Amino acid sequence: MKRATFSWLGRDVPFLEGESIASALDAAGLVSFGPGMVAGDTRYFCGIGACQGCLVRVNGVVREACLAPASAQSLVEPLDHDAGGKPLHTFPHPVAGGTRD
Amino acid sequence: MRAENRFTLFLIPSRGAHVTEPDVLVIGGGPAGLSAAVEAARAGLAVELVEQRETIGGAIYRQPIPGANPMPQAAAAKARWNTLSRAFAESRVATRHASVFLGVEADGLVLVDDRRSGRVACLRPKAVVLATGAVETVHPRPGWHLAGVSTVGGLQVMMKERGRAPQGRVLLAGNGPLLIAAAAQMARLGNPPIAVVEAGDPLRRVCGGARMLRFPGLLREAGRYLIDMRRSRVPWLRGTRLAGIEREGEAFSILLEDARGTRRLKADRVALHDGIRPNDFGLPPDHRGAAPGPLVLRAGDCREALGVLAAEADGRRAGRLVAQHLSGKAKDVAEAERVIARNRGAQATLAELFAPLPGTMPFEDLPDHTVLCRCEGKTVGDLRALCSRPDRLTGREVKHNGRFAMGSCQGRFCAANTAALMARMHPAAPPPVPEDLTGRRWPARPVSIGSLVQAASQDNEMTDEVHK
Numbered sequence: 417m418k419r420a421t422f423s424w425l426g427r428d429v430p431f432l433e434g435e436s437i438a439s440a441l442d443a444a445g446l447v448s449f450g451p452g453m454v455a456g457d458t459r460y461f462c463g464i465g466a467c468q469g470c471l472v473r474v475n476g477v478v479r480e481a482c483l484a485p486a487s488a489q490s491l492v493e494p495l496d497h498d499a500g501g502k503p504l505h506t507f508p509h510p511v512a513g514g515t516r517d
Numbered sequence: 518m519r520a521e522n523r524f525t526l527f528l529i530p531s532r533g534a535h536v537t538e539p540d541v542l543v544i545g546g547g548p549a550g551l552s553a554a555v556e557a558a559r560a561g562l563a564v565e566l567v568e569q570r571e572t573i574g575g576a577i578y579r580q581p582i583p584g585a586n587p588m589p590q591a592a593a594a595k596a597r598w599n600t601l602s603r604a605f606a607e608s609r610v611a612t613r614h615a616s617v618f619l620g621v622e623a624d625g626l627v628l629v630d631d632r633r634s635g636r637v638a639c640l641r642p643k644a645v646v647l648a649t650g651a652v653e654t655v656h657p658r659p660g661w662h663l664a665g666v667s668t669v670g671g672l673q674v675m676m677k678e679r680g681r682a683p684q685g686r687v688l689l690a691g692n693g694p695l696l697i698a699a700a701a702q703m704a705r706l707g708n709p710p711i712a713v714v715e716a717g718d719p720l721r722r723v724c725g726g727a728r729m730l731r732f733p734g735l736l737r738e739a740g741r742y743l744i745d746m747r748r749s750r751v752p753w754l755r756g757t758r759l760a761g762i763e764r765e766g767e768a769f770s771i772l773l774e775d776a777r778g779t780r781r782l783k784a785d786r787v788a789l790h791d792g793i794r795p796n797d798f799g800l801p802p803d804h805r806g807a808a809p810g811p812l813v814l815r816a817g818d819c820r821e822a823l824g825v826l827a828a829e830a831d832g833r834r835a836g837r838l839v840a841q842h843l844s845g846k847a848k849d850v851a852e853a854e855r856v857i858a859r860n861r862g863a864q865a866t867l868a869e870l871f872a873p874l875p876g877t878m879p880f881e882d883l884p885d886h887t888v889l890c891r892c893e894g895k896t897v898g899d900l901r902a903l904c905s906r907p908d909r910l911t912g913r914e915v916k917h918n919g920r921f922a923m924g925s926c927q928g929r930f931c932a933a934n935t936a937a938l939m940a941r942m943h944p945a946a947p948p949p950v951p952e953d954l955t956g957r958r959w960p961a962r963p964v965s966i967g968s969l970v971q972a973a974s975q976d977n978e979m980t981d982e983v984h985k
Contacts, residue, residue, distance in 0.1 A: 432679075434571065434582035439679050447786075448664035454894030454924075459664035463671030464576050465569050465617070466652045466796060468925040468963065469891065477635065478965070482671075483615075484632070485571050 420488040425450075431486035438463070438470050438481035441492075449481060450494025458495050471495050539565040541839055542627055542642040542811075543610075544618040547575020548825050549817020549832035550648030551605045556836025557646070558608035562843060565642075566612045567629055573605070573612065574598070575650055576670060577825045579677040586680030589705045591738060594825075601829065613638075620959020621645065621801045625810030628972065630964045637964065637972035644812040644839045647800050648832060649961075651793040651818035652929050655691070656879035657897065660762030661789060662888040665769065669790035673699045682708035685785030688771060690714035690759035692791045693871050694739060697753070699788070701745035709749035711784060714773060716791075716873035718755040725870035732863045758877040761884075762787055776876060791879065793822045798927050799961030805842065812842050823860045830856035880938055889938070890931040892924020900935060904942045912936060912953025921954060925963050928955035 421428035424441065431440035438460045441449065449472055452458040461469040463482050470481040473493045481492075543554045546568035558564045566573075572580045578598045581587045619628040619637065627640045653668045655661060669691065672683055682703045687710045689696045700713045719725070729736050746753060754773065761772040771782045797819050804813040816835035817828035834853035841848040873879075885898025903910060903919045912935075915921050921935045922928030932951035940948035 432582050432584060436678065439582075439675055442675060442683075443679065443681070445684075453892060455662050455888050455891045456894075457664045459667075460675070461667050461671055462653065462930075463668070463674040464650070464652070465962070466926065466929045467891075471925075479632070483569055485615075 420486075422486055422488065422490045422492050424492050425494070429486075429492075435486050436482055437472060437474065437479075437484050437486045437492055440486045441481065450496065452495030539563045539611075539640065539642050540843060541565070541644045541646065542567060542640055543646045543648060545575065545648035545650060545817075545819075546570070546573035546612065547648060547650050547817065547828065548577060548601060549650070549819075549828040549835070550575070550646065551601055552829045552832030553646040553648060553816050553836040553839070554610045554832075555601075555604045555608045556833050557644075557839050558610050560836070560840030560844060560848075562840060564608070564610045565640075566610050567616045567618055568612055568614050569617050569632075571614050573602070576674050577828075578602075579674045581680050582678055585678070586706075588677050588680060588702055590702075591741070593734070597825075597829070617962050617964075618647075618649070619964055620799065620961050621810060621813065622959065627811065628959070628969075630962070630968060635965075635968060637968045639972055642811050643843055644814070645801075646832075646835045646839060647813065647815045647819055648817045648828075648835075649796045649800065649819040650828075651822045652796045652798075653790055654792040654794055654933065655789045655930060656791045657883060657887050657889050657934050658759055658761060658789070659884055659887045660764075660769070662891045663762060663764060663769075665785070666762060666787045666789065669695055669699050669788040670793075672786075672788040673702065676702060676706060680706070682706035683786055683788075684708065686711045686768075686783065687786045687788065688712055688714065688759075688769075688782060688784040689788050689790075690771075691789050692716040692873055694742075694867060695790050695793075697739065697742040697746060699790075700751050701742035704745045704749040704751065709746070709751045712752045712754055712782065713746070714757045714759050715753060715755045715871070716758055716877035716879075717871040718874055719870040720755065722870045722872065725866055725872075728866045729870060732866065735863055735867070756874040756877060759787075759789070774876070776874075793818065794933065795819045795822050796929070798929050798932075798955060799957065799959055801959070802957070812839065814838060821857075821861070823857065823864050827857045827860035827864075830854075830860075880934075880941055883938075889935055890921045890924060892926050892931075893920040895919060895921050895931075897938065900938055901942070904939060909943060909946060912939070912949040912951075913956070915939065915949075916954045916956075922951075927962075 419430040421430050429440050429444045449458040458471055461467045465480045465483045471478055472481045474484055475491050540562040541557045541564045543550045543566045554564050554566050574580050615632040617630040619630055621627050629638045631638050653670045689710045696713050700710050703709050757773055757775040760774045763770045769784050773780050801813050814835045816831045830853040834850045837848035837850050883897045887897040889897055922932040932954040936949045936951050
């Protein structure tokens with residue numbers, strides 16, 4: 417049976433039903449999730465949605481790769497790409513929840 | 518409530534019928550949240566559970582995906598999960614999956630980010646039990662921020678989810694019993710780590726060892742881990758500190774230090790862990806007063822990080838206290854409190870046993886280029902420059918002027934380290950606490966401004982209708 421896949425930088429990444437995007441990328445040997453953070457690449461770190469270090473874009477929406485379930489035919493991209501693949505400004509995404517006052 | 522908590526999302530407080538109103542909203546589907554939900558439901562209350570993942574269990578009981586090999590685990594742990602998950606299923610508590618708790622705004626509305634719909638739900642429960650668990654402590658070391666370095670807990674939950682050990686040469690380093698647990702689990706899944714680097718030396722702590730005899734369950738568990746490690750010939754490098762991680766081609770070159778000197782190891786991956794602490798960032802304070810807004814109680818590791826047994830008991834305690842508050846009938850929490858106290862003793866004994874040896878202490882001799890705050894790319898040198906000014910900066914000023922603890926992890930991985938380093942730079946001054954840097958206010962997690970605005974405008978529209 418053909419395994420379901422999602423797209424990551426032009427590559428079809430297979431995943432198991434119920435698996436997180438981070439786990440599928442890891443199983444495909446992808447350690448860096450691409451540019452996106454000031455101090456380096458986004459990557460898997462805490463596994464519980466706390467560190468925000470594994471943020472990716474899933475069909476354009478910013479999600480923690482460790483929480484977001486992989487889904488067939490979805491387009492998963494590094495944080496610093498928009499849907500067309502062109503680099504965005506360096507601040508990751510418009511959020512409330514940085515702790516600035 | 519402190520002034521910074523008075524943060525109202527909506528101009529017009531909503532009283533519309535569209536607001537869903539469970540009696541009790543439990544945040545987090547780990548052992549504390551599940552047992553709180555079960556207790557509150559047993560008391561006849563309408564309970565809803567909010568869980569960020571598609572499955573319940575939390576980090577400790579992370580479930581394997583369908584078809585994955587379940588990670589071999591102790592019979593006692595399996596039995597505890599079976600009992601708890603069955604009780605939860607029987608309680609028929611509705612679960613909002615893929616949903617993230619944001620906070621309680623000043624009018625008492627509870628905001629939950631529903632990741633499936635991309636909308637923020639506004640709820641008005643009578644009580645909220647916060648059970649958001651723990652986060653791992655990771656002390657700063659040069660290179661800790663590189664891709665290919667994770668926390669040990671992160672590595673472990675991925676093993677549980679996928680039923681597969683991380684591939685390649687893996688090094689585990691830091692401090693505490695989780696390191697040997699993860700090493701044994703990797704060995705059972707067929708890829709033992711190349712070594713476990715441990716700052717303490719439990720085998721030399723005779724007094725702590727003697728006190729461990731009071732906790733035979735923990736001793737048995739530790740013994741099993743050590744046997745599995747021995748069988749797979751995993752070196753347990755005690756009294757050793759991981760002093761740096763450097764990229765070398767595809768691999769890492771890792772610098773280790775102990776009393777005899779330094780040496781280097783090669784690894785493909787590194788996992789770090791220096792303990793756990795409550796994941797209480799951005800949570801509202803406990804609230805049991807007569808003031809408006811829901812009763813708010815914390816349960817489990819986010820109240821006091823004492824591990825799974827205490828968390829489950831603390832969830833029972835919170836569920837019963839909520840029932841007592843809402844029904845006016847007295848509930849017995851003495852049993853739960855005994856379990857918590859016993860586990861507090863066990864954790865204190867473990868901490869004594871694993872106390873880092875001199876020469877392995879964190880924060881000593883950190884090079885200036887060591888990253889402290891990964892989200893904002895701020896280094897130990899940046900902090901030293903800020904704190905060497907003649908006018909001493911407060912935690913809040915270090916955040917505002919230096920951007921420490923200002924990024925999207927909201928200080929979860931840098932605030933305590935930054936505060937500890939500040940205390941070392943000014944030993945005579947009162948030591949800053951992590952909250953001086955982070956502040957305490959919602960949202961407890963980043964949320965898209967679009968979702969918040971949508972929730973606000975929807976709420977105001979509905980309120981207008983009600984007022985017509």
